[in-house]
Amino acid sequence: MxxxxxxxxxxxxxxxxxxxxxxxxxxxxxxxxxxxxxxxxxxxxxxxxxxxxxxxxxxxxxxxxxxxxxxxxxxxxxxxxxxxxxxxxxxxxLFHCDDEGALPAMLSLISTFDNDFKTSLEAYKCAKRYQEDNVDECRIVCQQYIEQLEQRLTEHRFLMSDKESLADIALVPFIRQFARVERQWYLQSPYPKVRRWLNSYLQSPVxxxxxxxxxxxxxxxxxxxxxxx
The missing domain is CATH 3.40.30.10 (Glutaredoxin)
Structure with a gap:
C-alpha cells in the first residue's frame, strides 16, 4: 500500500x-x-x-x-x-509501455498545455485578479483547450485512454488552477467530464x-x- x-x-x-x-x-x-x-x-x-x-x-x-x-x-x-x-x-x-506511440503523444499534449494553454491561463488569471474588462475573452481562449480535454474524456476515462497516464498527472495541477479562477462559472460550465476527472484527483488520498x-x-x-x- x-x-x-x-x-x-x-x-x-x-x-x-x-x-x-x-x-x-x-x-x-x-x-x-x-x-x-x-x-x-x-x-x-x-x-x-x-x-x-x-x-x-x-x-x-x-x-x-x-x-x-x-x-x-x-x-x-x-x-x-x-x-x-x-x-x-x-x-x-503511466508511460503505457505496450504502446510505442503513447509517450510521444503524451509529451505532445503536455507541450501544448505547458506552452499555449499556460500562457492563456496566466492572462485569464491576471484579468480576473485585476478586475480587467476582458475576463470573458481570456476565459474563452482557455476554453479551447478545456474543450479538447472534454472531448478526450468523453471517449475514455483518462486523457489518453481508459488508463491513467503521465499526461493526466502533468496537466491536473494546471486544470486545478483554471477551475479556481471563476469558481462559480466553472461549476456550471459545459465540461462535466473535466470536472469529474479533476475531482477524482483532488479528492484522492494520493x-x-x-x-x-x-x-x-x-x-x-x-x-x-x-x-x-
Missing amino acids: KTSLTKKSNDTSALPIIYSLRNCPYAMRARLAIFKAQQTVLLRDLVLSNKPAEMIAVSPKGTVPVLVLTNGRVIEESLEVMLWALQQTDPDD FTKVMAKHPLWLDNHEDVLFGVN
Missing part, C-alpha cells in the same frame, strides 16, 4: 533532494510523479521570497522544482523530474498526501522524507 512519509531526517547523503513549493503547479506535478513512481526523496519546502542558498548554488535560476540526485546531477524542469521518477519505476504504467503541508526547510534545516517506503 502506498503511504506518504513525513518523517524528519538529518541524513541528506543517501537520497535525492527536491526543493519544492507546496502550491506551485510545476512542483505539484513533480511530487505527484515521485509519489506515483514510489520513489523516496528528501523534501525541502520553501517560499520564493526566501530561497535557500543551497538551492541557488545548484540552480541559479531560482525556480522550483529542483531535484538534486545523489550523483550530483541537477534536474530543474518539472517534466524532466517526472520523467526521471517514472524511468526509475512505473508501477502504474493528492492529499502530495499536498500535505510541511515545515519550511529554512526554519529548521530538517529534511522531510517524501514518497513511498
Whole structure:
C-alpha cells in the first residue's frame, strides 16, 4: 500500500533532494510523479521570497522544482523530474509501455498545455485578479483547450485512454488552477467530464498526501522524507 512519509531526517547523503513549493503547479506535478513512481526523496519546502542558498548554488535560476540526485546531477524542469521518477519505476504504467506511440503523444499534449494553454491561463488569471474588462475573452481562449480535454474524456476515462497516464498527472495541477479562477462559472460550465476527472484527483488520498503541508526547510534545516517506503 502506498503511504506518504513525513518523517524528519538529518541524513541528506543517501537520497535525492527536491526543493519544492507546496502550491506551485510545476512542483505539484513533480511530487505527484515521485509519489506515483514510489520513489523516496528528501523534501525541502520553501517560499520564493526566501530561497535557500543551497538551492541557488545548484540552480541559479531560482525556480522550483529542483531535484538534486545523489550523483550530483541537477534536474530543474518539472517534466524532466517526472520523467526521471517514472524511468526509475512505473508501477502504474503511466508511460503505457505496450504502446510505442503513447509517450510521444503524451509529451505532445503536455507541450501544448505547458506552452499555449499556460500562457492563456496566466492572462485569464491576471484579468480576473485585476478586475480587467476582458475576463470573458481570456476565459474563452482557455476554453479551447478545456474543450479538447472534454472531448478526450468523453471517449475514455483518462486523457489518453481508459488508463491513467503521465499526461493526466502533468496537466491536473494546471486544470486545478483554471477551475479556481471563476469558481462559480466553472461549476456550471459545459465540461462535466473535466470536472469529474479533476475531482477524482483532488479528492484522492494520493493528492492529499502530495499536498500535505510541511515545515519550511529554512526554519529548521530538517529534511522531510517524501514518497513511498
